[in-house]
């Protein structure tokens with residue numbers, strides 16, 4: 001079995017009087033695609049943000065690539081190889097598409113490598129190439145989501161975390177975005193997703209964690225997820 | 239050149255350096271500062287103290303003054319890491335008053351009397367002429383423009399602009415808001431320190447009132463009127479705001495009032511400044 005890229009142990013996140021994350025424990029192994037499924041307010045974003053360093057963690061450990069990172073500032077975690085696509089496609093609105101992508105490769109000083117990655121990313125998202133010179137703020141919602149993903153990939157992450165990438169996209173674009181996820185997974189990138197859409201989660205994930213009210217209540221796989229009576233009821237509407 | 243015109247142009251040059259230096263903090267890094275005169279003051283006072291109290295030679299004193307201003311600039315830039323934009327505006331106003339207050343109250347800094355007998359540059363033992371001083375001033379203006387340009391087109395400039403655009407997105411891309419905000423404060427205050435040296439040396443006498451809060455507002459107005467984040471804009475702003483009251487003498491006493499009105503009107507009708515995006519001057523240049 002491959003080794004863990006990330007191990008999250010008994011993580012707790014608290015906002016004033018809400019315990020958003022309660023003893024969450026999970027791991028992602030090298031090359032895996034793992035999805036966290038949960039309803040609105042379950043704590044998915046809180047979990048990913050805590051891993052990235054945006055939420056102060058009260059308790060627990062985050063071990064990334066054999067290193068404790070729970071006390072590092074965000075940009076250092078990014079420098080270690082964690083890329084994060086936050087909820088709502090955060091791009092640099094006043095910078096053009098190309099500039100956004102180059103900023104994603106900020107740590108890389110080797111020009112050849114940057115060009116190589118750009119080519120790869122444009123092959124995944126041809127639409128971004130067409131809009132290379134357009135200001136990111138003027139892109140459509142779907143294009144912005146693609147750009148946010150593409151920018152995260154430019155950093156050549158060891159772990160790519162994405163928070164509800166299907167949010168607000170029309171079904172065709174959701175399919176397209178998940179095809180890209182599939183592609184990335186096949187190419188060997190380690191991925192941690194959060195999703196409300198259990199169907200989509202099942203399509204791409206090797207393993208799935210169910211998050212409820214800040215607690216991981218189940219760990220399962222594709223079949224397990226789609227056959228679980230509770231999940232059918234709660235997430236698949238059957 | 240007549241002495242009046244020379245003095246006026248030197249003043250414009252000093253303010254050009256000031257507005258370009260504030261532009262690095264406000265325009266490039268998006269850190270609103272309403273206390274830029276404080277850094278100008280620190281440069282001027284460092285130079286005045288080093289030369290008059292410790293008889294340190296001109297060039298060495300100038301060098302150390304810039305070092306001091308840079309260090310203080312980084313230190314005073316620290317609040318920018320913790321507070322949001324609106325609070326930073328208030329914090330920097332506070333900094334301006336504190337710095338002015340210190341220079342005004344401590345005997346070491348000459349108190350309310352200020353510091354006099356600050357040396358004028360010499361060459362082969364003779365004081366240089368005002369025209370030579372003017373020439374040096376504009377060499378330093380050129381240097382400031384070059385630094386502004388290099389910073390703008392460099393990786394650091396792009397990173398700063400990205401932080402200004404979306405700090406969270408920059409952070410997740412591995413771009414440290416801490417480093418680049420402080421870098422902009424360091425460069426911005428170093429150049430303000432340079433302006434302070436020029437001012438102290440040219441005037442020969444400084445007092446804390448020269449660096450009051452309205453002066454900071456005036457410098458910010460130069461940046462905003464011209465167009466924050468551009469290079470031509472702050473230069474244009476400095477020329478306009480200094481020369482306008484000179485050529486229309488009757489409004490001279492009301493110039494702070496004029497700057498205030500100009501700032502408000504610009505924010506409403508030309509928020510990006512004359513040389514910024516959709517600015518009238520920039521649009522005209524692009525058309526022709």
Ligand SMILES: Nc1ncnc2c1ncn2[C@@H]1O[C@H](COP(=O)(O)OP(=O)(O)OP(=O)(O)O)[C@@H](O)[C@H]1O
Pocket residue numbers: 015016018020038039040041042043044045046047087164196
């Ligand atoms: N900054 C905050 N301050 C206070 N409470 C917060 C904050 N952020 C999140 N919460 C609360 O924490 C809980 C978990 O929120 P979180 O955003 O992690 O959920 P989520 O699973 O991502 O939901 P969604 O699917 O709607 O994005 C919610 O009850 C939310 O109201």
Ligand SMILES: [Mg+2]
Pocket residue numbers: 044045046087163164
């Ligand atoms: Mg969420």
